Amino acid sequence: MRLASKIKKGAYSTLVAGLLFTGATALDQLLTDAGYEPAFVASAEAQGAQERRRTPAMSEKLFKQLAKVAEYASPPEDSGKQPDFQSALKEARKVEKNCSKCNEYEMAQIYNYYGWIYYSLDDMPNAIKYYKKVVAQSPNISIGLEVATLDTIAKLSFSLDQYQDALDYHDKWMKLATLVTADAFAFRAQVYYQMKKRKDALNNINRAIKMVEDKGDIAKEPYYSLQRALYIEKEDYKLATANLEKVIRHYPKKSYWIQLSGLYGLLEKSDRQLHSLDTAYLIGAVDKEQQIINLAYLFLGQEYPYRAAKVLEKGIKDKRIKETEKNLDLLARSWSQAKETKKAIPVMSKAAAMSESGDMYSQLASLYLDDDDSKNAIAAGKKALDKGKLKREGEVHVNMGIAYMDLKNYGAAVKSFKEAMKDKRTRRFATNWLRYAENEYTRDQQLKRANG
Structure with missing residues (x-):
């Protein structure tokens, strides 16, 4: 569920010199490649806002120097070269050292490159440090750059378990962003969850899901997973079950049938509990000893002893169930209740000897x-x-x-x-x-x- 684990590390070659003008951070592209909705979209309205914020100009000299940094960090695909982030870092330091008269906008661009390079080197503390320096140049940077960088700081802070920082910077981002998507509220829900603020987490993930479903779409699977976890923690098993009944139709994982069976059990709906676990068994999701035994007990409870016996017999044959006294006793009793006395006798005899x-x-x-x-x-x-x-x-x-x-x-x-x-x-x-x-x-x- 952690954002950092979702970001693909190999997407660095997408950096373009145009980043200097669009205001996007390098991490934005990585997030997009990883399948996240962009948290900020530069609509016509947003572009107009950027134009109204007057920013200093960048010298041609600095532009060329930063382009050299970019060549090290993201060489052209047809060059045959691999990214060299250490050389990019050294070059960035030269640029910063020779930029004593640079304006705030130019410094922001240098810090932006620092942040991206350190991120690429897996040095998140320094990446955050320099991205914070980028936003510190406001209002002498474009709104687009400020918004994207605030979002980046929030997500990187979250990856380092700095939850309050993540929330604080995301709050700043929300005040400036012209388009807030469901992903933004899902992110806030994750932060609140880690901060143990369950009510705030639930409010945000519910809002994220509603935003998607109001469009007639199905939300991302992690959204529902977090929502369900929160419902279960507050012991609202009815809503947790409704969540999983929806999810299982759109994300049909085998394990979900086992989870659904457990929720039906908590709601004391034993017939649905049995049907769900039996479905899981039929599709090969029930393969652990206790799961098989639970299924057998459910069959016995619903007066299907023959099915219980067959499930147990197969479990023992497949060596998924140990031939213990207790398990053999259960199998023998299942055969007995199914009026299969001749099958029950040798099993009970073995159990009795133990x-x-x-x-x-x-x-x-x-x-x-x-x-x-x-x-x-x-x-x-x-x-x-x-x-x-x-x-x-x-x-x-x-x-x-x-x-x-x-x-x-x-x-x-x-x-x-x-x-x-x-x-x-x-x-x-x-x-x-x-x-x-x-x-x-x-x-x-x-x-x-x-x-x-």
């Missing part, structure tokens, strides 16, 4: 029961009891009792149900089963004696 408690084996016993595999249900139940640390031990005994009943091992079933009655959470259920088991046990014993 667990330090017997709870996973308790769940595994339930799965075996659902699959009518009573022998393995009992085996899993025994492992659950052996591992211990059970949250609901009574359930293990109930499931084992039911499995014993299926195998007609009524004596073992009675014992299991009696153990289950010790847990008050399963006591009532176990009592009913115990009566049934005892009756079946008595009947079974009578049949054995009758047949004996």
